[in-house]
Amino acid sequence: VHINQRQVKQIAVANNGRFNFDVEWQLQLPGGGLVPAALSLSPMFATAKRGGKTHFELSYKPVRNGQLPPGLVAVCRVTNGRTYEVQITGEGRTPAVSLSWVDHDFGPTFLHSRGMPVETRTLRIANEDSVEHFFDVQWEAKASRAQTPAPPGMSGEEGFADSGLPGEEDESDASAFEIDVAPAVLQPGEFRDIVVAFKPRSTRAYATMVPVEINNLYTVPLSLRGEGCECRAELATPSMQQVHFGTLHAGEETRRTVTLVNRSRRALEVDLREAASLLSTMEVTIALSKASVTGVPVCTLRPREAMEVALSFAPSRRVQAFSEELFALLSNRPRALLMLHGACQAMEVRLETEAVPFGPVVRNATATRRVQLENQGDIGTRFEWDPLQLAPHFAISPLSGFIGPGEDVTFELTFRPSELSRDLFARPTLRVEGSRALPLSLSGQCVEATAAEKPLLFRSKVRERVVQNIPLKNTALSLWRIKPVISSTEWEGDELIELAAGETKNYALTYCPLTMTKEGKHDAQIFFPLPDGTAHLYRLEGISDPPALTGVVSVEVPARVKKPILLQVTNWLKVTQRFLVRVGRKDGKDEEMTLKGHDHFDVPALQMREYALHLYAHKEGTTQAEVTFENEKTDEFVRYELKVKVLPPSVASTISLSGAVRQLVTHAMDVDNPLDVPLSLTVSCDLPEVIVPSTLLLGAGMAAVLNLSWRPLVKGSREATLTLSSAELGNIVHKVRLEAIGAADVRTLQFKAGLGGSQLQSFRFANYLRGSGPAVYKCAVKSGTDFEVEVKDVAAPPADGTTGSEVSVEIRFEPSRLGEVADTLTIAHPDGGEYVCNLLGLGSEPGRLGPIVIKAGQTVQVPFKNVLNANVEFASSASPAGAFAVGKPRETIPAKKGAAIAVSFKPEPGTPAGTRVDGQLVVIANAPASATGSEGPLQWVVYLRGET
16 A cells, blocks of 8 residues: 555445344454554444444555554454454555656756747656556646745745746746646556756756655655856957858859857857758858867857857859858857858759650640749850750740840640650750750650540539549450549549449549639549540549638637647648648737747648647637648648637736835836837726836837835735736736834924913824825824814825825913923824824923003903813912002912903002002912922912003
């Protein structure tokens, strides 16, 4: 039994008696040893009903390798009956599934970009067991976790990060590795090869761990490591990037030399074999000064090492003027090194074919064919046929003439046989001035027959078969063997038909066109030479319509996920066909979805191959497309119809922002434009506190930086959704995780005022809430005894961008006792946060008031307020007593309430008019020190001035 696998056995106890009895089980080891926990039996006690069976379940689930202890038994005891023993044996072992390796270091590897070769290592997972096993490489889960970027300053989880989507975050270690594998079941002796690719995108070290689960029970860790480095190979000077050979004549030669320097950190393999093969068609050869093998343009350059590349142009024939880039494979990465220019002028005249078969032709009838003479050279020339080589059955027109550079001449060949023969031929040669003679082989047959009045008409779709029967009758007394002659490959039938004496038989003629007739028809003849010297001749006409759809393929795929679509293409010819692949969208919205594959697709003769069409959609929706595989030489095609449904995309990434309350936090996010047209992205966030630009402009195929700003106002964690929208890409959604830490800043205002007086100060704070209207902040003083805010609700104008709007709150300090007093001002808004200010006040001795002017014989009401926090009795007195008098010497005034003290002025008799009498009013509080804060009596002095 494999590790962590549960194996179950059923034990049945049959009661064949007339009474019920109880059954008890017990697992035992010799000597009373401990029974392994991996073994269990259920139930341990049961009642066996008479005439029935009671079932018990014995299960074994090993957690480590090893056998069950010897002598292990399950003892079955029947109450008042016999005892039975069941011997138990078993072994737990790890599945015999081997991995060819579990730790691999790719070492320094050049940075990867699209289209570049990939560093790979094949991992073979083999089943060396006698039973099948299931394995699953847990890579998709790691890939999805890697697409979630880590908070700033922390490394991300291992995973898969190559979506190339707008807003992609920093690359994680696992994102540099790719594993193309699906869960699979391995039969005994079967293995599966898995390709592990390393694609570093930055110059740093990478490491990740991938779990491989066996049977969903056993896990093998797979360790992957590697390092990214840049690939740099340059010519020694910029002038070497253009190499000009000039215009030569055949037989001439010119040489050029350039120097290639490896500026990479690691050794670089330089392979120019493909370039040499391509340039050899232009008569250009390549030689390296440091070639690994003599004559082979391949070498290895150490860092900072240089080598010379010798380029030789020695044409032996005409070479059209060319400007060709020289590409080198630098460690299997194609790079353009330089541009080659040159030409060779010469003569190049040829016939389009060297053999023209006419097939069977009725005697004295005429058949014509056309052959084209092409001059692909740079020099014109004269040509001439010898008519004697064509007589007596063939003729050519024109027999002579001149053909200029780049011109074509069409010859009309005529076959007019005058004698019956199955083997008529001629081998004329075309003499070309200044060049070799061009041979031409002509052949034909001469038959004599009369065709039926009406042709046999066939019609079918191209590459589909349709059959008609032609009746044949043997009028002789002997066996006939007839070999039909069909003049076209569009029809086919048996090569030999046998007819017994007097027998009538139908000859099945099949029309299977491989080309469409378009506006014309397929014309042919079928000739039946009969043994009696006569013949039957039928004219054949065929109409080949365009083919039907090969199939309709329906696909569902989430947006921004690349999916391959496999289309089967069958080659119906006996030669390899190259198809031009055309993909046509019916809705015309090519920018919203890409369907990409190779432009050309080769299918071997009479074989079927699968063509991979890669689908990538930027936004959700539905579309239809047609994929056509067309042979450009014959215009024949195979067509599929695609029905694509694009599902909504998943979250592109998660951005984490963290900062202290009311401190501005910024984040720069790279946004790529995967399209070849400029884009205008509408940016929005469902949390107004996160400030983003309303639009982001991206150039075609370019990237831009999206700046996010957030000023936390309330402590805690929140989540927001950032959406980038455009008509071309749809909605690109990013999750934003916000965490506000720390407490609000606390400021302090200091006040000082005398008892009976007050002081007014302003507290200024910033409102960072944005919106269309003002935000109302609640203002409150904790105790509210000596401090008071002028306005309880303060309306703050909305903030503009990241800059808050400044708001002012007035606080009045009116001391109620001498000494220091403290309080706390709180200004709060549910969304705007809380501002706290410590209020410190100092109450001093009352100041002197007045003077209050009193006219002789008048009484003045002097205003006075009890600023203490208790009801206090105040004693009032005026001096000098002979001139000033108080109306009420003692009066109890409630706390924080005001009163008026009546003071009258009565000058002494005989005081001359215009005399000024100065005095004062003294008010003393009759209160304890705990209420006034003063150790001595607390008094107010008001200066008086009497005027006569």
